[in-house]
Amino acid sequence: MSESGSLAPRRATAEMVARRANVSRVAVSRAFNPHTSLKPEKRALILKVAQELNYTPDRAARALVSGRSHLVGIIVPDVCSHWESQEIDALTTALQNEGFATLLFKTRTDYSMDERLLAYMRGFNPDSVIAFVENVKPTTLARVLDRAVPIYIHYARPGEEAPPPADGPLFDRLNVLQRTGVEQAVALLQGYGVKRIAYVSGVAKSRANVAREAMLREVLADRGMAPPIVAPGDFSYDKAYAATIDLFRIGKGVDAIFAANDVGAFGAIDALRHELVLRVPEDVKVVGFDDIAQSHWKSYNLTTVKFDLNERVRALVRLILRRLADPTAPSLQETLQTSLVVRGTVG
Incomplete structure (x- = not known):
C-alpha cells in the first residue's frame, strides 16, 4: 500500500x-x-x-470562541411513558430547529440524580438544562453547572403562583396553572349530577401529582362538593386498574373517577368495563389529565384536562432563547394554562 x-x-x-x-x-x-x-x-x-x-x-472549536455549546440537557424521570416520550420528541424537534442538540438524563426511581450523571452534565457544558423533575433542586444544579441557568416545570399548588424566591440560586420557570382545566372538569361532572368523585393518584413524590390533588380538593370545596376519595396509583395503567377495582369491591364505589393522567384513566376505564361490568359514562364517568395522543382513540375517547403540548414546547424554547440573549436577567417565567377536552367518557 x-x-x-x-x-x-x-x-x-x-x-x-x-x-x-x-x-x-x-x-x-x-x-x-x-x-x-x-x-x-x-x-x-x-x-x-x-x-x-x-x-x-467543528462544534468544539465554535464553543471555545462563542462560549456556547448548543447543547440542552433534559432531566426526566421516565423516557418511555406516553406523556414524557411525546414531550421529549416534540421538544427535541423544536430544539433541533433552533440549532441545538439535546442530552437526555434520567433520574433514579426516587427522582434523585446519580452524582456521576451530574458530573457528565457539567463536562458537556450545556447552554441550558430543563428539569422535569423538581426533586433535583436548583441548589444541586447550581453546584454542577457553569453558566447554564436551569429551567423548572412548576405545577403550582393553590396559593403558590408567586415568582421564585430571589435569595436562592437563579433558575427560570414554566408555570403550569391547572385550576381552569380542573374547574371545567368538576363543573361538567357536577352538571351531570355526580356526587362522589375518586382521585386515582400518580406517584406520591411527584409534585405534579400533589398539586393536581390539592387543586381538585380546592375546586370541589369551592363548589360545595365532598373531597375526593383517593385511590393510590403511580401514573401507570396497571396500578390504576387495580385501584379502580378496590374502589368498588372494598369501598362503596363512586360516580366518577378523576385520574392523575390519561394512562391511569385508561386503566380505570378498562377495569370498570371488563372487570366490574360497569358502563362508561352511564354508570361511572371518567376524566384524565394530559391529553396524550392516544386519548382520542375510539376505545377510550377520553374526556381529559389538556396541556397544549406545542404551546408548552414553544414556551420552553422561548425561555432558553431569552436566557441566552440576557444571561444576567432575573428569573424568567412563562405561564401555561390548562383546558378541558370533552369526549365520550363524560355524558
Missing part, C-alpha cells in the same frame, strides 16, 4: 468551503447559524458546497 493510500483523508475545513463557494470564511460560519442574516441564495450555495466537501462545523 502506498504511503498516500495509508493516510486518512483530510477533513474539509471552512476555508476550503469558502474558496470553493467564492465567499468569505465569515459567510460560511453564518450559513450554519439559523439566527444570522444571510441571503437565502448564498446560504443555499454554501450548504451545497459544504455537502459536496463533506464539511461540518
Whole structure:
C-alpha cells in the first residue's frame, strides 16, 4: 500500500468551503447559524458546497470562541411513558430547529440524580438544562453547572403562583396553572349530577401529582362538593386498574373517577368495563389529565384536562432563547394554562 493510500483523508475545513463557494470564511460560519442574516441564495450555495466537501462545523472549536455549546440537557424521570416520550420528541424537534442538540438524563426511581450523571452534565457544558423533575433542586444544579441557568416545570399548588424566591440560586420557570382545566372538569361532572368523585393518584413524590390533588380538593370545596376519595396509583395503567377495582369491591364505589393522567384513566376505564361490568359514562364517568395522543382513540375517547403540548414546547424554547440573549436577567417565567377536552367518557 502506498504511503498516500495509508493516510486518512483530510477533513474539509471552512476555508476550503469558502474558496470553493467564492465567499468569505465569515459567510460560511453564518450559513450554519439559523439566527444570522444571510441571503437565502448564498446560504443555499454554501450548504451545497459544504455537502459536496463533506464539511461540518467543528462544534468544539465554535464553543471555545462563542462560549456556547448548543447543547440542552433534559432531566426526566421516565423516557418511555406516553406523556414524557411525546414531550421529549416534540421538544427535541423544536430544539433541533433552533440549532441545538439535546442530552437526555434520567433520574433514579426516587427522582434523585446519580452524582456521576451530574458530573457528565457539567463536562458537556450545556447552554441550558430543563428539569422535569423538581426533586433535583436548583441548589444541586447550581453546584454542577457553569453558566447554564436551569429551567423548572412548576405545577403550582393553590396559593403558590408567586415568582421564585430571589435569595436562592437563579433558575427560570414554566408555570403550569391547572385550576381552569380542573374547574371545567368538576363543573361538567357536577352538571351531570355526580356526587362522589375518586382521585386515582400518580406517584406520591411527584409534585405534579400533589398539586393536581390539592387543586381538585380546592375546586370541589369551592363548589360545595365532598373531597375526593383517593385511590393510590403511580401514573401507570396497571396500578390504576387495580385501584379502580378496590374502589368498588372494598369501598362503596363512586360516580366518577378523576385520574392523575390519561394512562391511569385508561386503566380505570378498562377495569370498570371488563372487570366490574360497569358502563362508561352511564354508570361511572371518567376524566384524565394530559391529553396524550392516544386519548382520542375510539376505545377510550377520553374526556381529559389538556396541556397544549406545542404551546408548552414553544414556551420552553422561548425561555432558553431569552436566557441566552440576557444571561444576567432575573428569573424568567412563562405561564401555561390548562383546558378541558370533552369526549365520550363524560355524558
